[in-house]
Amino acid sequence: MKKLIVVLGFVAVALALILAASQFFNIAYVPAIVALLLGFFGLYLSKQKNTSKKSIQLIFLLTGIALILATYKTIFVSSEGEALKEIKPDQTSDSINKKADIEINKFKKAPQLQGMEEQ
Structure with a gap:
């Protein structure tokens, strides 16, 4: 179950990064929030089974980058x-x-x- 959550988290964060870097940066918040939710769920599963948390930390890091980039473009890029x-x-x-x-x-x-x- 944890592997499925991690894979879905990486797919969501990859989509969020691609959208944040493109002209559709306003839509990037949706997959970023999904990636955060999957990351928290994966972290919960990781604590229960006492397994490695490195991939989940990477999901959180990449999600943060996507959110920062999308927020920057929302504020500073003119329509x-x-x-x-x-x-x-x-x-x-x-x-x-x-x-x-x-x-x-x-x-x-x-x-x-x-x-x-x-x-």
Whole structure:
């Protein structure tokens, strides 16, 4: 039973770490809480049978890292809506395309090399 709890704990904490590092960091709390619950249950079983607790400690450590990363991203990473509000009107794609067209036209009007004209 303890092995099953440890394996499920590692799966939950791996999922929590992957979600915490991705753009879906808000969902990372669910598998992290599941991993904590499985860790506490595994710790309880470990104390009853007096077996090693190293794998359960690793589950707690990785869960803490996942929770810290998800909390950091929740606090400091701005949402896309705020980023869109900060775009100035002259930074739209139309103005960028116009600037690119101007640069292309300048390049086309540049004098060609004399060696290229003879060929």
